[in-house]
Every structure is written in structure tokens, then in C-alpha cells.
Amino acid sequence: MMKGRTTMEVGADGVAVITIINPPVNSLSLDVLQSLRASFDEALRRNDVKAIVVTGAKGKFSGGFDITAFGGIQKGKTESPKRGYVAVEVLTDIVEAARKPSVAAIDGLALGGGLEVAMACHARISTSNAQLGLPELQLGIIPGFGVRGSEAHDLGLVDAVVPANELLSTARRWALEIVERRKPWVSSLYKTDKLEPLGEAREILKFARAQARKQAPNLRHPQVCIDVIEEGIASGPRAGLWKEADAFEELLRSDTCKSLVHIFFAQRGTSKVPGVTDLGLSPRRIKKVAVIGGGLMGSGIATALILSSYPVVLKEVNNKLLEAGIGRVKANLQSRVKKGKMTEEKFGKTMSLIQGSLDYDNFRDVDIVIEAVIENVSLKQQIFADLEKFCPPHCILASNTSTIDLNLIGEKTRSQDRIVGAHFFSPAHIMPLLEIVRTQKTSPQVIVDVLDLGKKIKKTPVIVGNCTGFAVNRMFFPYTQAAMLLVEHGTDLYKIDRAITKFGMPMGPFRLVDLVGFGVGIATAMQYIEHFPDRTYKSMIIPLMQEDKRAGESTRKGFYLYDDKRKASPDPELKKYIEKAREISGISVDPKIANLPEKDITEMIFFPVVNEACRVLAEGIAVKASDLDIAGVMGMGFPPYRGGILFWADMLGSKYIYSRLEEWSKQYGGFFKPCTYMAEKAAKGAPLSSGPMEQAKSRM
Numbered sequence: 001m002m003k004g005r006t007t008m009e010v011g012a013d014g015v016a017v018i019t020i021i022n023p024p025v026n027s028l029s030l031d032v033l034q035s036l037r038a039s040f041d042e043a044l045r046r047n048d049v050k051a052i053v054v055t056g057a058k059g060k061f062s063g064g065f066d067i068t069a070f071g072g073i074q075k076g077k078t079e080s081p082k083r084g085y086v087a088v089e090v091l092t093d094i095v096e097a098a099r100k101p102s103v104a105a106i107d108g109l110a111l112g113g114g115l116e117v118a119m120a121c122h123a124r125i126s127t128s129n130a131q132l133g134l135p136e137l138q139l140g141i142i143p144g145f146g147v148r149g150s151e152a153h154d155l156g157l158v159d160a161v162v163p164a165n166e167l168l169s170t171a172r173r174w175a176l177e178i179v180e181r182r183k184p185w186v187s188s189l190y191k192t193d194k195l196e197p198l199g200e201a202r203e204i205l206k207f208a209r210a211q212a213r214k215q216a217p218n219l220r221h222p223q224v225c226i227d228v229i230e231e232g233i234a235s236g237p238r239a240g241l242w243k244e245a246d247a248f249e250e251l252l253r254s255d256t257c258k259s260l261v262h263i264f265f266a267q268r269g270t271s272k273v274p275g276v277t278d279l280g281l282s283p284r285r286i287k288k289v290a291v292i293g294g295g296l297m298g299s300g301i302a303t304a305l306i307l308s309s310y311p312v313v314l315k316e317v318n319n320k321l322l323e324a325g326i327g328r329v330k331a332n333l334q335s336r337v338k339k340g341k342m343t344e345e346k347f348g349k350t351m352s353l354i355q356g357s358l359d360y361d362n363f364r365d366v367d368i369v370i371e372a373v374i375e376n377v378s379l380k381q382q383i384f385a386d387l388e389k390f391c392p393p394h395c396i397l398a399s400n401t402s403t404i405d406l407n408l409i410g411e412k413t414r415s416q417d418r419i420v421g422a423h424f425f426s427p428a429h430i431m432p433l434l435e436i437v438r439t440q441k442t443s444p445q446v447i448v449d450v451l452d453l454g455k456k457i458k459k460t461p462v463i464v465g466n467c468t469g470f471a472v473n474r475m476f477f478p479y480t481q482a483a484m485l486l487v488e489h490g491t492d493l494y495k496i497d498r499a500i501t502k503f504g505m506p507m508g509p510f511r512l513v514d515l516v517g518f519g520v521g522i523a524t525a526m527q528y529i530e531h532f533p534d535r536t537y538k539s540m541i542i543p544l545m546q547e548d549k550r551a552g553e554s555t556r557k558g559f560y561l562y563d564d565k566r567k568a569s570p571d572p573e574l575k576k577y578i579e580k581a582r583e584i585s586g587i588s589v590d591p592k593i594a595n596l597p598e599k600d601i602t603e604m605i606f607f608p609v610v611n612e613a614c615r616v617l618a619e620g621i622a623v624k625a626s627d628l629d630i631a632g633v634m635g636m637g638f639p640p641y642r643g644g645i646l647f648w649a650d651m652l653g654s655k656y657i658y659s660r661l662e663e664w665s666k667q668y669g670g671f672f673k674p675c676t677y678m679a680e681k682a683a684k685g686a687p688l689s690s691g692p693m694e695q696a697k698s699r700m
């Protein structure tokens with residue numbers, strides 16, 4: 001079956017309009033490229049065609065090369081096109097070198113290969129809002145940036161910006177004016193007016209290389225991108241094109257590219273949930289939201305909502321707390337103003353969307369309530385019973401709890417079908433993940449509504465089942481515990497944080513505990529001790545430190561010491577707490593663990609996380625492995641270029657991970673014991689992400 005095509009219509013003015021058609025984003029499949037080539041051949045052959053306009057159907061120029069084709073090439077199922085086929089043969093030798101001029105008419109988007117098609121034309125006309133960019137670095141290939149049409153005009157990337165309804169007529173006229181030599185006939189490939197002399201260019205590239213190394217030390221493709229640019233500048237455009245073709249072929253097969261392409265589709269796949277999103281339900285419109293609790297989480301959630309233009313009622317129990325809550329929202333927005341991301345006018349408008357309240361009077365017309373009070377079961381039960389009385393019967397009742405069973409929260413109501421978890425990650429107006437927790441009674445309509453709200457406030461929603469810690473906190477509880485175990489057995493704690501940040505996490509486990517605060521750390525550890533006693537590593541390090549009034553960054557002392565600027569530095573005093581903790585647990589320093597190489601540190605920290613992710617998958621808490629990959633990337637900052645926790649694990653192989661965990665569990669105890677699911681996968685040499693073998697008893 002053909003995957004996309006182009007059409008060509010020749011007008012009385014002698015302009016052939018070639019339209020790319022491949023919904024939903026007019027991506028450039030090989031079929032589209034073949035057809036583009038055929039349309040160009042025909043336009044060049046026909047005597048009634050003087051000039052060409054290239055555009056995309058339904059207001060989108062093109063979203064770039066067809067990413068779905070990458071998977072086939074990477075797995076060796078489909079052949080990749082001949083070396084240089086796209087960039088040299090089609091775009092340069094047919095489009096750019098054509099005897100008749102072409103103009104790109106760009107609306108919506110021109111990304112990646114889409115922008116390259118536009119660049120191969122001899123002029124570009126765009127709408128002011130069109131999105132132009134080369135986002136390929138995000139896929140592990142080259143290169144990457146993006147601008148809007150009007151900015152592209154300032155940069156000289158497009159030649160004119162016009163309203164959408166004048167786009168085609170302007171492009172046609174422009175194309176004819178090139179024929180008549182009233183407008184310049186420009187080949188982008190040979191343009192040099194923005195290039196510095198070679199020596200200077202090399203200095204700039206050297207600087208760019210250093211910057212890229214600093215920002216992305218684990219990534220090779222940004223460096224390759226710079227190599228290709230240098231080749232183009234030093235040896236000429238065609239040499240650059242061929243180097244690009246070779247680099248593309250190589251990078252396409254890299255683990256980084258495979259991981260990032262996986263993340264691209266996994267992210268879009270989180271909102272596809274069998275039995276929920278395939279029932280034909282449309283999301284109901286949410287006009288007004290209430291948030292209960294103006295603490296750190298509540299104020300962050302309220303900020304996220306008003307930033308996306310939702311009117312919000314923020315409820316607190318007294319004036320003082322209410323003022324503090326609204327003050328936090330204000331501070332969140334002010335920080336955007338300071339960074340130049342928000343104008344004063346927009347600040348005022350956004351703040352006007354929030355209304356404080358001390359009672360439920362303003363709850364009579366809200367469509368969803370998000371409760372974000374402290375983690376106290378009876379308090380939450382009371383709130384939900386009140387909500388049932390004061391809110392309209394259609395209103396969704398959501399809780400931001402990170403640990404408490406939702407069935408328990410809704411126990412005193414008859415509204416179980418509209419109770420749902422909306423678990424945000426702190427800071428809620430910044431972190432991109434939203435865990436939507438459903439119980440067996442939550443109605444699909446409610447889930448569809450919350451999914452839609454999540455997307456509207458620019459979160460990536462992941463739907464999970466109800467259990468202690470849900471998906472993210474549950475998968476990652478062994479992250480800190482493994483770190484404590486290693487320290488008690490002799491690894492230097494700062495070495496652990498260094499190894500883990502080198503791996504690509506935004507911060508190591510100790511820096512993270514400092515940030516979260518020891519109070520929260522101990523409270524959640526208690527939950528794990530209660531619910532997963534067989535595999536919780538109990539260390540006294542944190543409680544001992546807390547007794548000494550060290551409670552993390554907020555007290556300026558935790559595993560690190562913090563100065564006025566929140567800069568962390570190691571503290572030699574920690575030794576005494578670690579030694580005391582060892583005394584209590586009866587553990588002595590193991591020379592092997594004291595001298596662990598970084599690779600082993602990383603594995604001993606992350607394989608228990610993989611193990612727990614397997615349990616979450618086997619229990620049906622997540623619908624599919626890729627949802628857990630996204631949850632870890634968006635909620636914990638697991639490096640996307642490693643594809644997410646289970647994707648990464650599968651690259652190492654289930655057998656290897658299982659054997660390492662087995663070995664450690666014999667030496668260091670049940671904390672490392674591989675779960676049954678992993679044992680079964682390893683025995684068959686099957687990928688961990690392949691899902692439960694028997695129908696898992698779904699907890700959703």
C-alpha cells in the first residue's frame with residue numbers, strides 16, 4: 001500500500017502547485033519522495049509549466065522524514081534508501097538544480113526533511129505562525145533547532161511572511177517573478193553570505209563542539225553534526241552533503257537514535273489505552289477547576305492550570321495559608337517574568353484567573369477538583385465526603401496523593417466512578433509527567449477527561465493502576481535504597497552521585513534525597529517497609545542524620561552542605577553517621593564494594609529499579625512497558641537517549657540483568673532478588689518489555 005503521495009495541478013498562470021499529502025503531518029515517506037520526484041519530472045517536462053510551488057495539504061507543509069520508517073531500517077526489516085538518495089539525488093539534483101524555479105509555500109510546520117525540501121526550493125513564503133526547524137537531534141540524528149515563521153523571516157530563512165489565505169497566491173506570483181528575473185533565483189546550497197572565513201568558522205565550530213560536549217557529554221551525534229557542517233564549509237557543499245549522507249546512515253543505526261525514536265513513539269502512545277481511549281468517548285469540556293490545598297504541590301498545580309488559561313479556585317483552611325498559597329503561585333509566575341518568558345501584562349491576566357476560597361461555596365460549578373492536602377487518610381476521606389455534597393454530580397474528584405490507596409480515600413462516598421488520581425511531580429508547573437491513577441471503578445469517561453486536561457496543561461499523561469507509589473515512585477524506591485546499601489558496604493557516596501550523573505541522571509540519589517527532604521524520604525520509606533518488607537533495604541543513615549537536625553537542602557545540611565546559592569559541597573562529617581549506621585546494621589566494609597568501578601555502581605543502582613519495573617508491569621499497574629519508559633524519563637529524568645528504564649534494560653539483555661541480580665542477592669540479600677517475571681523472561685532470553693506471559697491480573 002502506498003504511504004502518502006503528492007498531487008500536481010497546473011494553473012492558467014503556468015504555475016504547477018505540487019501538494020504533499022500524507023496525513024496526519026505530511027511526513028516524507030519514500031512513497032512521498034518518489035512521487036515528489038515524479039511530479040517535478042512532469043513539471044519540468046511540460047511546456048505549459050513555467051514555475052513550481054511546493055506546499056502541504058491541510059495547512060501543514062511537512063513534519064519531516066517518516067519516522068515510522070526508521071524502526072524498519074534499524075531492525076533490518078526494510079532497506080534504507082540508496083546512499084544520498086534523499087539529500088543529493090532528490091533534493092539537490094532534482095529540486096534545487098531544476099531548470100524551472102520553485103517556491104515553497106509554508107503553513108503549519110516545516111520540520112526536518114520538510115524544511116530541507118523547502119530549503120531546496122528557490123524561495124520560501126511562510127505564514128507568521130508556521131513552525132520551522134530541524135528537530136532531528138532529539139531523535140539521535142542531525143541537526144536541531146526551531147523558529148516561527150516571523151523569526152525565520154528575520155533570519156533570512158524565509159523570504160516573505162503572509163497571512164494563510166494569501167500564501168498560495170503569493171508563492172505563485174513569486175515563482176513567476178523568479179522566471180521573469182524580477183526576484184532572485186537562489187540555491188540555498190551555494191549561499192555563502194552568512195559564512196565566516198574558514199579560520200573564523202573553525203573557531204566558532206570549536207566553541208560549538210565544546211558547548212555540545214558540556215551539555216551532552218554522552219551524545220555523539222551533536223559532534224557529528226558539527227563535523228558535517230565543517231566539511232561543508234571547508235570542502236564545499238557537495239562534500240558536506242555526502243558526509244551528511246554517510247553520517248546519517250551510521251547514526252540511524254546507533255543505540256541513541258533507536259532509543260530516541262522509541263521515546264518519540266512511546267510518548268505519543270501513553271494516551272492510547274485499550275478499553276478507555278478506543279471506546280469513542282470525547283473528552284468533556286472543563287471550564288473551571290478547584291484545587292484544595294495551597295502548599296508546594298497545590299500551588300504548583302494551580303500555576304500549571306492558570307498558565308493554560310483554566311480558571312482556578314484555590315481553597316485553604318484559613319486566610320494565612322490561603323495568602324501563602326496564592327503567594328507561591330505569584331512567585332512561580334514572577335520567576336517566568338524575571339526570565340523574560342512572560343510579560344507583565346500576561347502576568348496580570350494569568351493571576352486574575354485564580355480565586356482564593358475558604359469554603360466550598362465556589363465549588364458549585366467546578367468540573368474537576370484536585371485535592372492536594374497532606375497525606376492523611378481521614379482528612380482526605382472527609383474532604384471527599386464534603387466534595388460529594390458541594391460539587392455538581394458530573395464533577396471529577398481527583399487526588400494528588402502519591403501513596404494513599406484511592407479506594408480508601410473514596411470509601412465514604414458513593415462516587416467511586418468519578419474518583420481518580422492526578423499525581424503531579426514537584427515542581428508541578430514544571431515537571432512534564434502526570435500520572436493518572438485509575439481504580440477498578442473509575443469510569444473511562446473520567447479518564448478520557450483527565451487525559452485531555454493533562455495534555456492541555458502540557459503534561460505527558462501516563463495511565464497507571466492503583467498501588468503503593470504507583471508507577472514512578474514504586475519503580476524508583478530501590479534507587480535510593482540501593483545507594484544506601486552500597487554506602488553501608490563501603491562505596492563513597494559522592495562517587496555514587498558522580499557515577500549516576502555521568503550515566504545521565506539530572507542528579508545522583510543522595511543529592512535527590514537532599515532536595516526532596518529527609519522528612520518526605522522517611523515517610524515514603526515507611527510505606528515501602530510496610531508494603532514491600534521482603535525487598536526494602538532498611539538503613540539508619542537518614543534517621544541518624546535527621547536526629548542531628550540535618551534534613552536536606554532546606555536545612556542547608558544533608559548529604560551535602562549548601563551555601564547561599566544552593567551550591568552543594570561534600571561534607572567530611574558524614575563518615576560518623578555512616579559508621580554508626582553500619583554498627584546498627586552489623587555490616588562491615590566490603591573491599592570489593594569499596595572499590596566498585598562506575599559501571600558496577602550504575603548497575604547495582606539501576607538493576608533493582610529494572611526489577612521493580614518488571615513487577616509493576618507483571619502486576620498490570622502499567623498497560624505497557626513503554627509507558628514505564630516514559631514515566632521514568634518524564635518523572636525522574638532518566639536519560640531519554642537511553643530509551644527509558646526497560647528499553648535500556650533490554651539493550652543489556654534480560655539474561656545479563658537476571659544473572660547479576662541473582663549473584664548480588666546471594667551476597668547482599670533479598671533486596672536484589674530478581675522477581676518471577678524477570679526470571680521467566682531471562683530463562684527464555686525474552687525482552688523484559690515484551691509484557692506478562694499469561695494475562696496479568698490487572699490491577700486497574
Ligand SMILES: C[C@H](O)CC(=O)SCCNC(=O)CCNC(=O)[C@H](O)C(C)(C)COP(=O)(O)OP(=O)(O)OC[C@H]1O[C@@H](n2cnc3c(N)ncnc32)[C@H](O)[C@@H]1OP(=O)(O)O
Pocket residue numbers: 024025027028063064065066067068086109111112113114135136139142143265268269
Ligand atoms: C532527513 C531528515 O533530516 C530526517 C528527518 O526529517 S527526521 C524527522 C524530523 N521531524 C521531526 O522530528 C518532527 C517530529 N514530530 C513532531 O515533533 C510532532 O509530531 C509535530 C510537531 C509534527 C506535531 O505535533 P502534534 O500536533 O502534537 O501531534 P503528534 O501527536 O506529535 O503527531 C501526530 C501523529 O503524527 C505522527 N508523526 C509526527 N511526525 C511524524 C513523522 N515525522 N513521521 C511519522 N509520523 C509522524 C505521530 O506519531 C502521531 O501519530 P499518532 O497519531 O498515530 O500517535
